[in-house]
Structure formats: C-alpha cells, structure tokens
Amino acid sequence: MAAQLEKAYPGAAASLREGMEETVTVIRLGIPELLLGALRSTNAIESAHEKVRMASRNVKRWQNGEQVLRWAAAGFLEAEKKFRTVKGFRQIPLLIDALHKCLHPQPQQEETSITA
Template sequence: MGLLPIPIHTGNGNSRPAQRLNPRLAADRLEAGGEGRQVEDRAVRAWMEKQHPDAAGSLREGLGEMFTVSEIGLTPALRRCLGTTDLLDNVHSGMRRRTGRVTRWRDGSMAVRWAAAAFLEAEKSHRRIMGYKDLRILEAHLDELATPQVDGKEIAA
C-alpha cells in the first residue's frame, strides 16, 4: 500500500497536497509481485484510468504479457529491454522515416519491396540489446513452451 496517494501532514496542522503516484515505482512494485500485488494493481489501474486514459487502455491490452516477461526468470537488463515496445517502435519509426513521403503505391508488391528495403536500411543502425548475452535463457524458455508435453512428459512429434 506504499504507493497509494496519501496526504502528508506537517506538524503545525497544515497539510500539503497529496503525493503523486510515481508510475515507474508502481511498475517496479507490480513487477516484484508479493502479497499486496492485487491491491496495488487496482490502485495503479485506478490512477492510470484517471490520469492517463490512453496509457491505461494500452496497459489493459498488454497486462498479461507485461507480467510474463518478469516471470520467465530473465536477467534485469534483458527484462528491462524486452519489457517495452521500444524495439518495435524504433523499427517502425525507421520505416516511416524511409517510406513516409511515398504517396503513389502502384501495387502491393511495390509496398512489400519498399518495406523490405526500409527494414534492411534500418538494420544498419541497430545496436545490441541490453542483456544480449542472456538471450539463451529466453531461448530455453521458448523451446520449453514449443515442446508438446502431456502430464509433464515430453511427447515425440
């Protein structure tokens, strides 16, 4: 309950305005889990709905995936990098920058060619992600999910 906005009272009886909820601290607290998670989860949702309705909508859409990244057991650096959509946003903004002024698309194949060329051009400016050395943890988890199992035993495909 430490993240709920509460008024701060001074010794002389005057009160200062209520503390603002810090979204970064709230996200960290939610990610950590624990027994107060549902209470704080509701508090963060209510605060987001009131202060940032668009962000609250995005949060509702990806809430399950948001906690999945933290439950896989990734390192903090990799979790920080993969827990956001920054990677995708960067690629898409590079594509928009390279194709944004094209107004006369002749056909679908032209759009596909330009998109491929834009992605290849954007690839030149890509850097390694934080925690790239720990991608083996993610790979092992994804391999485990891809292997069909019945009652905890692997079945041959």
C-alpha cells in the same frame, strides 16, 4: 494506470493495455533482469516502424501491395543500421530454455509407493 492515462494520453493508455499480457508473460518466464529490461519495452519495434514511415513518407501513390512490401523492407533495412546490441544478449540462451520449458512442460511423475 491505463484508466488514469486514458483522457490525457489515449495512445499511451492503449499501448499499456496492449502490452500487458506480453509483459506479464515475459516476467513469468523468470529471465534475468538485464534481458528482461530489453524485452519488456516496445521501443525497438516502434523505432523500426518509424524508420519505415520515414522511408516511405514521400510515396504519394502506391501501385500495389508488392511496392508496399518493398518500401517496408527498405525501411527496415535502414532501421537495422541503427540497431545496437540488446542489453543482456548473453542471457538469450536462458530465454530459449525458459520458452522451451513453457512450450514443452515435463509431465509430472506420479509418486508410487511399493508396499509389501
């Protein structure tokens, strides 16, 4: 699909390629569909980044890195006002459990047979 989009929509093709591994990982965790829908989209992140761009668009001369961080923080605080509840937020404990199991898999016990 990314190859098909490449010529007409290079940005969309790049986004698709960039998010493929994360999307597959989120699906593999087996979390419920409602929460899955919220997590497999980057819209919330892109929206927050747009607010940062809007907050800092009139700055013509950056003095230092700390100023950049302050403006970014101001933009994210502005974006936070527009955040709504994540659909499926009640299922987040299931996500936490799935992540914990993924990070700390239980060692499989070997079957031992006792013969007399």
